[in-house]
Amino acid sequence: MAFGSGIIKNKNTKGDYAESLIHNHFLKKGYEIFSPSGGKAHLFDGLVMRKKDSYIKTFLFDAKSKAARNVYKDTGIDLKHYFHYKEMSEYFGKNFLIFFIDEELGKIYYQNLNNYFGDFEKFKLYFDEEGLEYPRIENGKNGERYIYFSIETMVLLRDLSDEEIGILKEMSKNTNKNYIFNPVWDVEKIFTNNG
Secondary structure, eight states: OOEEESOOOOOOSHHHHHHHHHHHHHHHTTOEEEEEOSSSOOSOSEEEEEEETTEEEEEEEEEEOOOOOSSSSEEEEEHHHHHHHHHHHHHHTOEEEEEEEETTTTEEEEEEGGGTOSOTTTOOOEEOTTOOEESEEEEOTTSOEEEEEEGGGOEEEEEOOHHHHHHHHHHHTTSSOOOOOOOSSOGGGTTTTOO
């Protein structure tokens, strides 16, 4: 896989823009970022590393421009992607972080998927106040399967600026998703003890 380093220049799609927010965040903090080149589908969005003294912090990541669900305090990814990320983590021997860029909550938060790599039938890591087990696997409308993680177990990376929220919402108009964020849960209680 060829890698290029630096800020993503193609911000024409919501996904590209969300990915650039992650790149820029870590570049400003002194990390190096190596990302796939060629503009095609890729295994993951990047490899992030920073050397500090004799220690090198390194992780793989993927960025998702995706809001939390309305009914449940969670968000998720396609289950086949989860298993793909697990395979990449094992191959490279690095943690795999998934970043959710959520314009509805106005936040970027993440989950270290290595906390969840294991046999789902044998262990659940979190029960929410409704008694739902996480991570949870659900079937989609067209036969696909998804894995969901509780927002309450996510780590807050940072708040989105008003400008970033505006750009993401404008880009959402160009997608085929008709999603209206209207949660039945208390948004204000999320990330109060986090970040």
